[in-house]
Amino acid sequence: MTLAIRARRLLDVRTGGFIENPVVTVEGERIASVGSPPPAGATVLDWGDRILLPGLIDAHTHVLLQGNLSRADYHHQILREYPAHRVARAVRSLGIALGHGFTFLRDLETEGAGYADVALRDAVSEGVLPGPRMQVAGPALSTTGTYPILRYRPDWEFPVGVQIVDGADSGRRAVRQQLSYGTDWVKVYANMGAGHAVTADGYIDSPSNFTLPELSAVVEESHAHGSRVAAHATSDRGIRVALDAGVDSIEHGYSIRPEVAAEMAARGVFLSPTFTATDYVAQARAKERGLVWSEAPRIQVRSFENCLAAGVRIAFGTDVGGFPWTDIHQAKEFTFLTRFGMSPIDAIRSATVVSAELLHVEGEVGIIEAGAYADLIGVRDNPLDDISALERVDRVMKGGVVVRQPAL
Numbered sequence: 456m457t458l459a460i461r462a463r464r465l466l467d468v469r470t471g472g473f474i475e476n477p478v479v480t481v482e483g484e485r486i487a488s489v490g491s492p493p494p495a496g497a498t499v500l501d502w503g504d505r506i507l508l509p510g511l512i513d514a515h516t517h518v519l520l521q522g523n524l525s526r527a528d529y530h531h532q533i534l535r536e537y538p539a540h541r542v543a544r545a546v547r548s549l550g551i552a553l554g555h556g557f558t559f560l561r562d563l564e565t566e567g568a569g570y571a572d573v574a575l576r577d578a579v580s581e582g583v584l585p586g587p588r589m590q591v592a593g594p595a596l597s598t599t600g601t602y603p604i605l606r607y608r609p610d611w612e613f614p615v616g617v618q619i620v621d622g623a624d625s626g627r628r629a630v631r632q633q634l635s636y637g638t639d640w641v642k643v644y645a646n647m648g649a650g651h652a653v654t655a656d657g658y659i660d661s662p663s664n665f666t667l668p669e670l671s672a673v674v675e676e677s678h679a680h681g682s683r684v685a686a687h688a689t690s691d692r693g694i695r696v697a698l699d700a701g702v703d704s705i706e707h708g709y710s711i712r713p714e715v716a717a718e719m720a721a722r723g724v725f726l727s728p729t730f731t732a733t734d735y736v737a738q739a740r741a742k743e744r745g746l747v748w749s750e751a752p753r754i755q756v757r758s759f760e761n762c763l764a765a766g767v768r769i770a771f772g773t774d775v776g777g778f779p780w781t782d783i784h785q786a787k788e789f790t791f792l793t794r795f796g797m798s799p800i801d802a803i804r805s806a807t808v809v810s811a812e813l814l815h816v817e818g819e820v821g822i823i824e825a826g827a828y829a830d831l832i833g834v835r836d837n838p839l840d841d842i843s844a845l846e847r848v849d850r851v852m853k854g855g856v857v858v859r860q861p862a863l
């Protein structure tokens with residue numbers, strides 16, 4: 456079937472310019488042309504005064520988490536919730552993301568829910584569930600003693616939110632095992648856990664979880680099989696090991712000095728800053744865990760500025776799931792990105808063409824052009840004038856199928 460979508464304007468995310476009165480022709484699940492008159496016999500879909508943009512990409516989500524403010528929240532989800540309950544709520548998360556115009560997610564670890572993300576990704580692509588396209592990571596990797604649940608009675612065994620690896624061979628084996636279950640990414644915790652402190656020069660210091668040989672083995676094995684590695688990293692010591700090991704993206708990056716930012720840029724490593732989650736957790740965690748968390752938001756802004764100045768590519772990531780899917784809109788991240796130094800068009804690029812590059816799906820998603828998937832959104836207000844317009848997406852198409860279209 457041939458569809459032709461009309462609207463008032465189309466934002467060309469590459470140039471930052473608008474195309475007036477666009478016509479996007481869709482054949483099946485892909486875009487056939489942009490700008491040509493609709494072919495004879497096409498079904499015309501009129502999106503009225505809306506502005507068309509590509510479907511958005513959130514490159515850091517947790518569909519299987521539902522807010523993680525305190526240790527108690529986390530323990531509840533890991534220790535008490537039945538796996539099926541977590542999956543049921545994840546199905547809701549997928550619907551929320553799609554309704555908000557996020558047609559692609561990189562879901563970065565399941566926090567005790569095993570490979571449920573692989574199953575959800577596949578159920579969506581089979582058409583069993585409505586949801587965004589996904590790349591998934593399964594359980595993240597970290598080392599003994601660095602990831603909760605910790606410090607419960609030692610004579611009992613408690614579940615841990617990650618897969619523990621110690622030593623290069625153990626990391627290699629874990630990657631092989633994970634990939635055999637169908638994951639796309641490997642997520643590692645480069646630093647996490649005890650030992651975070653604010654330094655005299657106003658950054659954060661914390662130990663690296665992995666030795667270089669350990670993390671290098673993980674990255675080498677991942678890359679050898681066409682998979683990539685995302686590193687949760689809070690400060691330079693962990694980031695340096697991650698960069699030397701060859702990871703593809705740094706997640707959060709609360710503390711990045713200028714020289715480390717320069718190295719990230721030189722190596723082409725992306726940063727996914729996740730300000731929305733920081734904003735959500737910082738106050739509560741400061742009460743629970745002390746000074747580092749009260750300083751972290753300010754340090755993270757400074758680090759982000761270092762990365763922008765160095766030319767690090769910013770992949771749009773919210774860490775939704777770290778905050779509740781139902782309470783806070785993922786697109787709020789755009790407001791943080793622009794408040795902290797990105798132009799509106801660069802923030803939009805981070806959620807479209809730049810994230811597509813990180814995900815190795817350039818030309819397939821994050822762009823409205825012939826050959827790409829027909830993943831489109833419509834907004835009424837101009838997001839270049841008011842970036843919060845992206846919190847009011849009211850038209851969504853994924854793969855040529857309208858999934859959200861209230862009456863005009």
Ligand SMILES: [Zn+2]
Nearest residue numbers: 517563774777
């Ligand atoms: Zn996360």
